[in-house]
Amino acid sequence: MKAIIVDDSRATRSVIRKTLLEEGFDVFEAGDGKQALEELKKTGPVDLALVDWNMPVMTGFELINELRANLDFNSMAIMMVTTETESSQVQRALEAGANEYVMKPFTPDVLREKLMLLGFARD
Amino acid sequence: MAAPMSLDSADAEYVRGLVHRRAAIRLDTSQDYLIENRLAPLAEAQRISGGIAELVSRARNGDHVLGVKITEALATHETSFFRDSAPFDVLAKSVLPRLVEARRATQAINIWSAACSTGQEPYSLAMLLLEKFPVLESWRVRITATDMSAPVVAQAAEGLFKQLDVNRGLPASYLVKYFDREGASWRIKSRVRQLVQFRQANLMDSWAGLQRPDIVLLRNVLIYFDGDTKRAILDRVRQTIAADGALFLGSAETLLKVATGWSPQLDGKVTYYTVQP
Numbered sequence: 001m002k003a004i005i006v007d008d009s010r011a012t013r014s015v016i017r018k019t020l021l022e023e024g025f026d027v028f029e030a031g032d033g034k035q036a037l038e039e040l041k042k043t044g045p046v047d048l049a050l051v052d053w054n055m056p057v058m059t060g061f062e063l064i065n066e067l068r069a070n071l072d073f074n075s076m077a078i079m080m081v082t083t084e085t086e087s088s089q090v091q092r093a094l095e096a097g098a099n100e101y102v103m104k105p106f107t108p109d110v111l112r113e114k115l116m117l118l119g120f121a122r123d
Numbered sequence: 124m125a126a127p128m129s130l131d132s133a134d135a136e137y138v139r140g141l142v143h144r145r146a147a148i149r150l151d152t153s154q155d156y157l158i159e160n161r162l163a164p165l166a167e168a169q170r171i172s173g174g175i176a177e178l179v180s181r182a183r184n185g186d187h188v189l190g191v192k193i194t195e196a197l198a199t200h201e202t203s204f205f206r207d208s209a210p211f212d213v214l215a216k217s218v219l220p221r222l223v224e225a226r227r228a229t230q231a232i233n234i235w236s237a238a239c240s241t242g243q244e245p246y247s248l249a250m251l252l253l254e255k256f257p258v259l260e261s262w263r264v265r266i267t268a269t270d271m272s273a274p275v276v277a278q279a280a281e282g283l284f285k286q287l288d289v290n291r292g293l294p295a296s297y298l299v300k301y302f303d304r305e306g307a308s309w310r311i312k313s314r315v316r317q318l319v320q321f322r323q324a325n326l327m328d329s330w331a332g333l334q335r336p337d338i339v340l341l342r343n344v345l346i347y348f349d350g351d352t353k354r355a356i357l358d359r360v361r362q363t364i365a366a367d368g369a370l371f372l373g374s375a376e377t378l379l380k381v382a383t384g385w386s387p388q389l390d391g392k393v394t395y396y397t398v399q400p
Binding site: 093098106110116 | 153203205208287290291294302304
């Protein structure tokens, strides 16, 4: 299984990466939405994208719209991981095509449980 | 001399294994602080002069009661929405469809969440019913949620959850549909809340007033009882539950060698139990 972490905080990427590696993912990283698109064009689609909302250059919300409009990438699972915690923002992200939503701060268990919800359960 | 308040790595590993075996709770090494925070008061309450290290050492050397208390200290109120997820899938895909079909005449379904803690389990059930079984909206549906701790039941009935709680196990689509933001917290909507009746009850006491349940969730609670008490509780559940009802235990628990009169039903990775005819 492959995943890409898209977050402008190296510390956050590191926390997420640790859990994903433990869950058996190969992990790619990008610091903003544009970098993520460039990375994905090189690697091809991955199983899961974990996407921050507020990033420079291209936001996570814009990235989700790009991915859902692109036939190569629109079947990827997308999990938003963000400090945005208003109900209306969660709704917007889901309507744009996010499959799950994690509000920062979070623990490794939160991520694991969300991975299970998306069907990435470890046996 | 002050008793040592920290654990060496072998003791921490033992405690992680213990709570995993007994309560299906997975603690990772980043949560050793949690082990220390929960076990220090336990060591003190047990008047163990050697602190946590001696507490764990006694459990490792066969003190079964301390093993249970350690598990309890770490397990207490450990819960999340749709905990373990698989039993809820089985409820949604096989057990509830069967029972809904079987109850068409009476149009009533009763579910008992028998160790409801802060409410995540009964509210998960209520959301599942609303989401997957709209036909039940005109039925008499009652989820009875009990816990032995009165403050915990009161908190559950309030229906107010912290962000960390709603982050855990709850599909985001359910969050926006069944919760309202209230300050920094999230409150369960009344259409979910009204399906659940909370009350304080100890499994070892009378169950008077409990309507005959079609489904019983008795998850991760039997570990706190000895063998005879477990058997007595399970015998009472067997006499109380509907003849075609389903009993769910925690994912690491089993009825094998504990109680008789039950038939295990394997559904995917989940085992639930029905009463032997």
